[in-house]
Amino acid sequence: MGPSQAPVGVPTLELMGMLSxxxxxxxxxxxxxxxxxxxxxxxxxxxxxxxxxxxxxxxxxxxxxxxxxxxxxxxxxxxxxxxxxxxxxxxxxxxxxxxxxxxxxxxxxxxxxxxxxxxxxxxxxxxxxxxxxxxxxxxxxxxxxxxxxxxxxxxxxxxxxEIAPEVAQDALREWTDFALPYSFLRWPAETAPLLGPGRTVHLHATDVPAELVIDLTGPRPVVREGHEKAAVALRGPVVELVLAVYRRRPVEGLEVFGDAELLDEFLAGVRF
CATH class of the missing domain: 1.20.120.450 (dinb family like domain)
Structure with missing residues (x-):
């Protein structure tokens, strides 16, 4: 079985980028x-x-x-x-x-x-x-x-x-659902400077329907689905976005629009 194939007999229809x-x-x-x-x-x-x-x-x-x-x-x-x-x-x-x-x-x-x-x-x-x-x-x-x-x-x-796009999409969404809030709870002093007015980050996958906006303007990060303008946007194939947010690769080679310094600070500050 190749890495882009689902295991035999496992449903491939996924809802909102979430694996069953x-x-x-x-x-x-x-x-x-x-x-x-x-x-x-x-x-x-x-x-x-x-x-x-x-x-x-x-x-x-x-x-x-x-x-x-x-x-x-x-x-x-x-x-x-x-x-x-x-x-x-x-x-x-x-x-x-x-x-x-x-x-x-x-x-x-x-x-x-x-x-x-x-x-x-x-x-x-x-x-x-x-x-x-x-x-x-x-x-x-x-x-x-x-x-x-x-x-x-x-x-x-x-x-x-290589990895199936739907598996990478699930990994990206789990990072926003779990790793992101965990980091803010685990290291409050280190992550507090990431919060503030106008601080929003948009993750935009180019190969699967996944657009996630991370709103850092309140007391804790809030994640929203969909396309909207943000202070900075990171755009590229979903597996590359996963590697970037997990700090496995730099953002060079991906598309960055807006406040690149905010993106660098955000990715450096969120550890998991």
Whole structure:
């Protein structure tokens, strides 16, 4: 199956650029499979430019542990997220592992998580955050976590990266729904200077129907759908917008209209 294809049997009709729950569960496995297929014969000891504290080996362990953490919370139906079980940041000791070792381990974790999510009601309040149903949130978070870290790995290894536009569109919308407000809650002092009169950012995808306006004029960011004039607009293919907002690529090569300094300040200030 090519990277631009939906998994067989999964609905492809998406509403408002949001993947279905079933598609997200499938993409956790699909994106992991695409990642694993890129590893054969390559040096997993290379540093990852976009996560410079980690090698490819360590980043792969980070992703696999993230899958297993979510899987465990969903299977045990924990009422809230348990951060004490998360081993995804504790990866410094991993070194010298091969694709033959890590590939099956990654696929096992992704498949188990996908199965756990499909075995529960998506709207059940387990492993929830901010009042949102945990299964829905984790299906989306882990699908897009896998997408972004697949890019990190293949970029480090010099392997081409392709992704279905609807998957990239879902990742862009999740960034505005989750990463953006999380950043303002997590680092209030650092993000407060981004707010102020007349400060609006327009993200405009050129290949899918996705236009998002981020309004920074109030006490917290507000995201609106649609086309409207903003202080600055960033325009380009949706996958490139995703990489830009996740700070995986500079905005050079994309179209920028308006206050470029505001855009640079905004992208530098929103961390996730």
């Amino acid at each position: 729950y079933e598609r997200r569960c499938a993409e956790i496995v699909n994106q992991t499979s695409l990642l694993v297929s890129a590893l054969d014969g390559l040096d997993l000891g290379k540093q990852v430019p976009s996560t410079p504290d980690w090698t490819v080996n360590q980043l792969l362990r980070h992703l696999g542990h993230a899958h297993r953490w979510a899987d465990e919370m969903i299977r045990e139906k924990l009422p809230e997220i348990d951060l004490t079980r998360n081993r995804a940041q504790d990866v410094a000791s991993y070194a010298g592992e091969t694709a033959a070792e890590l590939g099956p381990w990654l696929m096992e974790g992704a498949s188990s998580l996908s199965a756990a999510l499909q075995a529960v009601d998506p709207n059940e309040m387990i492993a929830s955050m901010g009042g949102h149903p945990g299964p829905r949130m984790w299906s989306r978070r882990m699908a897009n976590e896998t997408v972004i870290h697949r890019w990190d790995v293949v970029n480090a290894l010099g392997v081409p990266f």
